[in-house]
Amino acid sequence: MQPSKEKLLWMYEKMVEIRNYEETMANVYLEGKLPPNIQKGLAFDIGSGPVPGEMHLAAGQEPVAVGICAHLKLEDTVVGTHRPHHFAIAKGVPLDKMTAEMFGKVTGLGKGKGGHMHLFDPEHKFSCSGLIGASLPPACGAGLAAKKMGKDWVAVAFFGEGAANQGAVHESLNLAALWKLPVIFVCEDNKWAISVPKTSATSVEWVADRASAYGMPGIKVLHNDALEVYEAVAPAIERARRLGPDGHPGPVQPSPGRAPRRGLPRQPLAGPAAGRRPGQRSEVRFDLGRTHGRQLGGRRMDR
Ligand SMILES: Cc1ncc(C[n+]2csc(CCOP(=O)(O)OP(=O)(O)O)c2C)c(N)n1
Ligand SMILES: [Mg+2]
Numbered sequence: 386m387q388p389s390k391e392k393l394l395w396m397y398e399k400m401v402e403i404r405n406y407e408e409t410m411a412n413v414y415l416e417g418k419l420p421p422n423i424q425k426g427l428a429f430d431i432g433s434g435p436v437p438g439e440m441h442l443a444a445g446q447e448p449v450a451v452g453i454c455a456h457l458k459l460e461d462t463v464v465g466t467h468r469p470h471h472f473a474i475a476k477g478v479p480l481d482k483m484t485a486e487m488f489g490k491v492t493g494l495g496k497g498k499g500g501h502m503h504l505f506d507p508e509h510k511f512s513c514s515g516l517i518g519a520s521l522p523p524a525c526g527a528g529l530a531a532k533k534m535g536k537d538w539v540a541v542a543f544f545g546e547g548a549a550n551q552g553a554v555h556e557s558l559n560l561a562a563l564w565k566l567p568v569i570f571v572c573e574d575n576k577w578a579i580s581v582p583k584t585s586a587t588s589v590e591w592v593a594d595r596a597s598a599y600g601m602p603g604i605k606v607l608h609n610d611a612l613e614v615y616e617a618v619a620p621a622i623e624r625a626r627r628l629g630p631d632g633h634p635g636p637v638q639p640s641p642g643r644a645p646r647r648g649l650p651r652q653p654l655a656g657p658a659a660g661r662r663p664g665q666r667s668e669v670r671f672d673l674g675r676t677h678g679r680q681l682g683g684r685r686m687d688r
Contacts, residue, residue, distance in 0.1 A: 452614025547578020
Protein backbone atom coordinates (compact mmCIF):
# COMPACT_ATOMS: atom_id res chain seq x y z
CA MET A 386 0.00 0.00 0.00
CA GLN A 387 1.74 3.13 -1.27
CA PRO A 388 1.07 6.37 0.63
CA SER A 389 -0.49 9.27 -1.26
CA LYS A 390 1.62 12.29 -2.22
CA GLU A 391 0.07 14.28 0.64
CA LYS A 392 0.84 11.50 3.07
CA LEU A 393 4.43 11.27 1.85
CA LEU A 394 4.89 14.98 2.35
CA TRP A 395 3.37 14.73 5.83
CA MET A 396 5.76 11.92 6.69
CA TYR A 397 8.79 13.84 5.52
CA GLU A 398 7.74 17.03 7.31
CA LYS A 399 7.10 15.13 10.53
CA MET A 400 10.49 13.46 10.40
CA VAL A 401 12.20 16.82 9.91
CA GLU A 402 10.13 18.29 12.74
CA ILE A 403 11.08 15.45 15.06
CA ARG A 404 14.76 15.67 14.17
CA ASN A 405 14.83 19.42 14.70
CA TYR A 406 13.00 19.07 17.98
CA GLU A 407 15.34 16.43 19.33
CA GLU A 408 18.49 18.26 18.27
CA THR A 409 17.25 21.48 19.84
CA MET A 410 16.26 19.67 23.01
CA ALA A 411 19.69 18.04 23.26
CA ASN A 412 21.28 21.49 23.39
CA VAL A 413 18.75 23.02 25.73
CA TYR A 414 18.93 20.05 28.07
CA LEU A 415 22.68 20.40 28.51
CA GLU A 416 22.42 24.07 29.47
CA GLY A 417 23.73 24.59 32.99
CA LYS A 418 24.65 20.95 33.46
CA LEU A 419 28.17 20.97 32.11
CA PRO A 420 31.34 22.66 33.37
CA PRO A 421 32.11 25.45 34.06
CA ASN A 422 28.59 26.30 35.17
CA ILE A 423 28.21 23.59 37.72
CA GLN A 424 29.38 23.19 41.26
CA LYS A 425 33.07 22.37 41.71
CA GLY A 426 33.78 18.66 41.82
CA LEU A 427 30.87 17.57 39.69
CA ALA A 428 31.40 16.84 36.04
CA PHE A 429 27.73 16.75 35.19
CA ASP A 430 24.83 18.00 37.25
CA ILE A 431 21.65 16.28 36.16
CA GLY A 432 19.51 18.30 38.56
CA SER A 433 20.34 21.74 37.19
CA GLY A 434 19.45 23.55 34.00
CA PRO A 435 16.04 24.30 32.50
CA VAL A 436 15.13 20.60 32.16
CA PRO A 437 16.22 18.74 35.30
CA GLY A 438 16.36 14.94 35.30
CA GLU A 439 16.99 12.47 32.54
CA MET A 440 16.41 12.97 28.85
CA HIS A 441 15.76 10.20 26.33
CA LEU A 442 15.91 11.39 22.75
CA ALA A 443 14.83 9.59 19.62
CA ALA A 444 16.66 11.31 16.78
CA GLY A 445 17.37 8.61 14.22
CA GLN A 446 14.24 6.66 15.14
CA GLU A 447 11.77 8.90 13.30
CA PRO A 448 10.77 6.29 10.69
CA VAL A 449 9.03 3.97 13.17
CA ALA A 450 6.89 6.70 14.72
CA VAL A 451 6.02 8.33 11.42
CA GLY A 452 5.49 5.12 9.44
CA ILE A 453 2.93 3.92 11.99
CA CYS A 454 1.23 7.19 12.90
CA ALA A 455 0.69 8.02 9.21
CA HIS A 456 -2.09 5.42 9.36
CA LEU A 457 -3.78 6.86 12.44
CA LYS A 458 -6.60 9.30 13.04
CA LEU A 459 -7.30 11.54 16.00
CA GLU A 460 -9.53 8.96 17.71
CA ASP A 461 -6.84 6.27 17.65
CA THR A 462 -4.77 5.92 20.79
CA VAL A 463 -0.98 5.89 20.97
CA VAL A 464 0.91 4.90 24.09
CA GLY A 465 4.62 5.68 23.91
CA THR A 466 7.67 4.82 25.95
CA HIS A 467 10.19 6.59 28.18
CA ARG A 468 11.62 7.85 24.86
CA PRO A 469 8.42 9.50 23.74
CA HIS A 470 8.90 12.69 21.71
CA HIS A 471 8.88 11.19 18.22
CA PHE A 472 5.69 9.25 18.94
CA ALA A 473 4.02 12.30 20.48
CA ILE A 474 4.93 14.59 17.62
CA ALA A 475 3.82 12.04 15.03
CA LYS A 476 0.48 11.68 16.85
CA GLY A 477 -0.07 15.43 16.73
CA VAL A 478 0.63 16.45 20.32
CA PRO A 479 1.19 20.24 20.26
CA LEU A 480 4.86 21.16 20.66
CA ASP A 481 4.21 24.15 22.90
CA LYS A 482 2.29 22.22 25.56
CA MET A 483 4.67 19.27 25.35
CA THR A 484 7.72 21.48 25.73
CA ALA A 485 6.15 23.42 28.60
CA GLU A 486 5.61 20.10 30.35
CA MET A 487 9.26 19.20 29.93
CA PHE A 488 10.25 22.56 31.38
CA GLY A 489 8.01 21.95 34.39
CA LYS A 490 5.63 24.79 33.60
CA VAL A 491 1.97 24.97 34.62
CA THR A 492 1.08 25.51 30.97
CA GLY A 493 2.36 22.00 30.22
CA LEU A 494 0.22 19.00 29.33
CA GLY A 495 0.29 17.81 32.95
CA LYS A 496 0.77 21.21 34.56
CA GLY A 497 4.50 20.53 34.58
CA LYS A 498 4.24 17.68 37.04
CA GLY A 499 4.96 14.78 34.69
CA GLY A 500 8.04 15.85 32.79
CA HIS A 501 9.28 14.48 29.52
CA MET A 502 8.57 10.81 30.24
CA HIS A 503 5.00 11.35 31.42
CA LEU A 504 3.26 13.24 28.67
CA PHE A 505 -0.52 12.93 28.77
CA ASP A 506 -2.71 14.45 26.09
CA PRO A 507 -6.29 13.15 26.15
CA GLU A 508 -7.26 15.43 23.25
CA HIS A 509 -4.80 13.76 20.90
CA LYS A 510 -5.10 10.42 22.68
CA PHE A 511 -1.45 10.14 23.57
CA SER A 512 0.28 9.08 26.75
CA CYS A 513 3.56 7.50 27.82
CA SER A 514 5.40 6.32 30.90
CA GLY A 515 8.90 6.18 32.33
CA LEU A 516 8.26 2.56 33.25
CA ILE A 517 9.40 0.35 30.45
CA GLY A 518 6.78 -2.12 29.27
CA ALA A 519 4.05 0.07 30.74
CA SER A 520 2.71 1.12 27.35
CA LEU A 521 0.95 -2.14 26.58
CA PRO A 522 -1.68 -2.45 29.36
CA PRO A 523 -3.23 1.01 28.74
CA ALA A 524 -3.27 0.33 25.00
CA CYS A 525 -5.24 -2.83 25.72
CA GLY A 526 -7.62 -0.68 27.78
CA ALA A 527 -8.07 1.74 24.89
CA GLY A 528 -8.64 -1.18 22.51
CA LEU A 529 -11.22 -2.67 24.84
CA ALA A 530 -13.01 0.69 25.11
CA ALA A 531 -13.12 1.04 21.31
CA LYS A 532 -14.44 -2.47 20.96
CA LYS A 533 -17.13 -1.99 23.60
CA MET A 534 -18.24 1.27 21.96
CA GLY A 535 -18.39 -0.43 18.56
CA LYS A 536 -15.88 2.01 17.03
CA ASP A 537 -13.27 1.26 14.40
CA TRP A 538 -10.60 2.98 16.49
CA VAL A 539 -7.31 1.22 17.09
CA ALA A 540 -4.66 1.54 19.78
CA VAL A 541 -0.92 1.34 19.24
CA ALA A 542 1.52 0.39 21.99
CA PHE A 543 5.16 1.17 21.30
CA PHE A 544 7.82 -0.57 23.35
CA GLY A 545 11.56 -1.18 23.13
CA GLU A 546 13.24 -4.52 22.60
CA GLY A 547 14.56 -4.23 26.18
CA ALA A 548 11.02 -3.85 27.49
CA ALA A 549 9.99 -6.91 25.49
CA ASN A 550 11.09 -9.13 28.37
CA GLN A 551 8.89 -7.41 30.96
CA GLY A 552 6.00 -9.35 32.46
CA ALA A 553 3.40 -6.72 31.61
CA VAL A 554 4.29 -7.08 27.93
CA HIS A 555 3.48 -10.78 27.88
CA GLU A 556 0.33 -10.38 29.95
CA SER A 557 -0.93 -7.72 27.57
CA LEU A 558 -0.18 -9.74 24.44
CA ASN A 559 -2.04 -12.68 25.90
CA LEU A 560 -5.03 -10.56 26.92
CA ALA A 561 -5.23 -8.79 23.56
CA ALA A 562 -5.19 -12.10 21.72
CA LEU A 563 -7.71 -13.69 24.06
CA TRP A 564 -10.13 -10.76 23.94
CA LYS A 565 -9.43 -9.94 20.30
CA LEU A 566 -8.60 -6.33 20.95
CA PRO A 567 -7.81 -3.85 18.15
CA VAL A 568 -4.29 -3.18 19.37
CA ILE A 569 -1.07 -3.07 17.34
CA PHE A 570 2.06 -3.74 19.37
CA VAL A 571 5.15 -2.13 17.91
CA CYS A 572 8.57 -3.15 19.17
CA GLU A 573 11.11 -0.47 18.36
CA ASP A 574 14.28 -2.52 18.28
CA ASN A 575 17.39 -0.37 18.51
CA LYS A 576 19.43 -3.30 19.85
CA TRP A 577 20.21 -1.64 23.17
CA ALA A 578 18.43 -1.16 26.48
CA ILE A 579 20.52 1.79 27.63
CA SER A 580 23.78 -0.09 28.30
CA VAL A 581 22.52 -3.66 27.86
CA PRO A 582 22.86 -5.15 24.39
CA LYS A 583 19.94 -7.19 23.09
CA THR A 584 22.21 -10.18 22.60
CA SER A 585 22.81 -10.48 26.35
CA ALA A 586 19.20 -9.99 27.45
CA THR A 587 16.83 -11.45 24.89
CA SER A 588 16.43 -15.09 23.91
CA VAL A 589 15.33 -14.47 20.32
CA GLU A 590 16.63 -12.26 17.57
CA TRP A 591 13.15 -11.20 16.52
CA VAL A 592 10.58 -10.27 19.14
CA ALA A 593 8.00 -10.75 16.36
CA ASP A 594 8.69 -14.47 16.50
CA ARG A 595 7.07 -14.49 19.91
CA ALA A 596 3.74 -13.40 18.41
CA SER A 597 2.82 -16.91 17.36
CA ALA A 598 2.95 -18.00 20.99
CA TYR A 599 -0.03 -15.74 21.59
CA GLY A 600 -1.90 -16.74 18.44
CA MET A 601 -1.35 -13.48 16.64
CA PRO A 602 0.57 -12.59 13.48
CA GLY A 603 4.04 -11.09 13.76
CA ILE A 604 5.55 -8.81 11.15
CA LYS A 605 9.24 -8.09 10.72
CA VAL A 606 10.56 -4.86 9.27
CA LEU A 607 14.19 -5.02 8.27
CA HIS A 608 15.15 -1.39 7.87
CA ASN A 609 14.76 1.86 9.72
CA ASP A 610 12.74 3.13 6.79
CA ALA A 611 9.50 5.12 7.10
CA LEU A 612 8.01 3.75 3.87
CA GLU A 613 8.92 0.20 4.72
CA VAL A 614 7.29 0.56 8.13
CA TYR A 615 4.23 2.25 6.59
CA GLU A 616 3.71 -0.50 4.03
CA ALA A 617 4.40 -3.37 6.41
CA VAL A 618 1.98 -2.26 9.07
CA ALA A 619 -0.86 -1.26 6.72
CA PRO A 620 -2.60 -4.66 6.67
CA ALA A 621 -2.29 -4.97 10.44
CA ILE A 622 -3.96 -1.62 11.06
CA GLU A 623 -6.66 -2.42 8.51
CA ARG A 624 -7.28 -5.74 10.19
CA ALA A 625 -7.53 -4.10 13.59
CA ARG A 626 -10.00 -1.49 12.28
CA ARG A 627 -12.21 -4.15 10.77
CA LEU A 628 -12.11 -6.17 13.94
CA GLY A 629 -15.65 -6.00 15.17
CA PRO A 630 -16.63 -8.23 18.03
CA ASP A 631 -15.25 -11.41 16.45
CA GLY A 632 -12.12 -10.16 14.76
CA HIS A 633 -8.49 -10.87 15.40
CA PRO A 634 -5.90 -8.88 17.29
CA GLY A 635 -3.20 -6.80 15.68
CA PRO A 636 0.32 -8.07 15.25
CA VAL A 637 3.56 -7.64 17.02
CA GLN A 638 5.67 -5.63 14.62
CA PRO A 639 9.25 -4.95 15.54
CA SER A 640 11.41 -2.55 13.59
CA PRO A 641 15.01 -3.31 14.29
CA GLY A 642 18.10 -1.94 12.69
CA ARG A 643 19.72 1.42 12.91
CA ALA A 644 20.68 1.97 9.30
CA PRO A 645 18.10 4.30 7.80
CA ARG A 646 17.54 3.81 4.10
CA ARG A 647 14.85 6.31 3.37
CA GLY A 648 14.89 8.34 6.54
CA LEU A 649 16.32 11.80 6.59
CA PRO A 650 19.32 12.40 4.36
CA ARG A 651 21.48 13.47 7.27
CA GLN A 652 21.73 11.17 10.27
CA PRO A 653 24.05 12.78 12.80
CA LEU A 654 22.24 11.06 15.63
CA ALA A 655 21.97 7.68 14.03
CA GLY A 656 20.74 5.75 17.00
CA PRO A 657 21.15 5.26 20.68
CA ALA A 658 24.40 3.44 20.41
CA ALA A 659 25.34 3.33 16.77
CA GLY A 660 28.47 1.26 16.29
CA ARG A 661 29.08 1.10 19.99
CA ARG A 662 30.49 -1.91 21.77
CA PRO A 663 29.94 -2.48 25.47
CA GLY A 664 32.20 -0.23 27.46
CA GLN A 665 32.88 2.03 24.53
CA ARG A 666 31.74 5.62 24.58
CA SER A 667 28.82 6.35 22.36
CA GLU A 668 29.25 9.13 19.87
CA VAL A 669 25.82 10.33 20.69
CA ARG A 670 24.37 10.96 24.12
CA PHE A 671 21.00 9.45 23.46
CA ASP A 672 20.09 9.01 27.07
CA LEU A 673 21.64 12.20 28.12
CA GLY A 674 21.21 12.28 31.84
CA ARG A 675 21.92 8.66 32.41
CA THR A 676 24.96 8.36 30.18
CA HIS A 677 26.60 11.56 31.30
CA GLY A 678 25.82 10.81 34.90
CA ARG A 679 27.49 7.46 34.81
CA GLN A 680 30.40 8.07 32.51
CA LEU A 681 31.46 11.40 33.88
CA GLY A 682 30.78 10.64 37.51
CA GLY A 683 28.13 13.29 37.97
CA ARG A 684 25.20 13.20 40.35
CA ARG A 685 22.23 11.24 39.14
CA MET A 686 18.62 11.68 39.92
CA ASP A 687 16.89 8.36 40.47
CA ARG A 688 13.38 7.79 39.35
C1 LIG B 1 10.11 -1.14 34.91
C2 LIG B 1 11.41 -0.44 34.64
N1 LIG B 1 12.58 -1.08 34.86
C3 LIG B 1 13.75 -0.46 34.60
C4 LIG B 1 13.77 0.83 34.11
C5 LIG B 1 15.10 1.53 33.83
N2 LIG B 1 15.23 1.67 32.36
C6 LIG B 1 15.03 2.86 31.75
S1 LIG B 1 15.23 2.76 30.10
C7 LIG B 1 15.65 1.13 30.20
C8 LIG B 1 16.02 0.35 28.97
C9 LIG B 1 14.92 0.36 27.95
O1 LIG B 1 15.34 -0.27 26.79
P1 LIG B 1 14.39 -0.46 25.59
O2 LIG B 1 13.08 -0.98 26.04
O3 LIG B 1 15.09 -1.25 24.54
O4 LIG B 1 14.10 1.03 25.08
P2 LIG B 1 15.16 2.07 24.47
O5 LIG B 1 15.77 2.80 25.62
O6 LIG B 1 16.14 1.32 23.66
O7 LIG B 1 14.31 2.98 23.62
C10 LIG B 1 15.62 0.68 31.51
C11 LIG B 1 15.94 -0.70 31.93
C12 LIG B 1 12.52 1.46 33.91
N3 LIG B 1 12.44 2.71 33.42
N4 LIG B 1 11.36 0.81 34.14
MG1 LIG C 1 16.18 -0.60 22.92
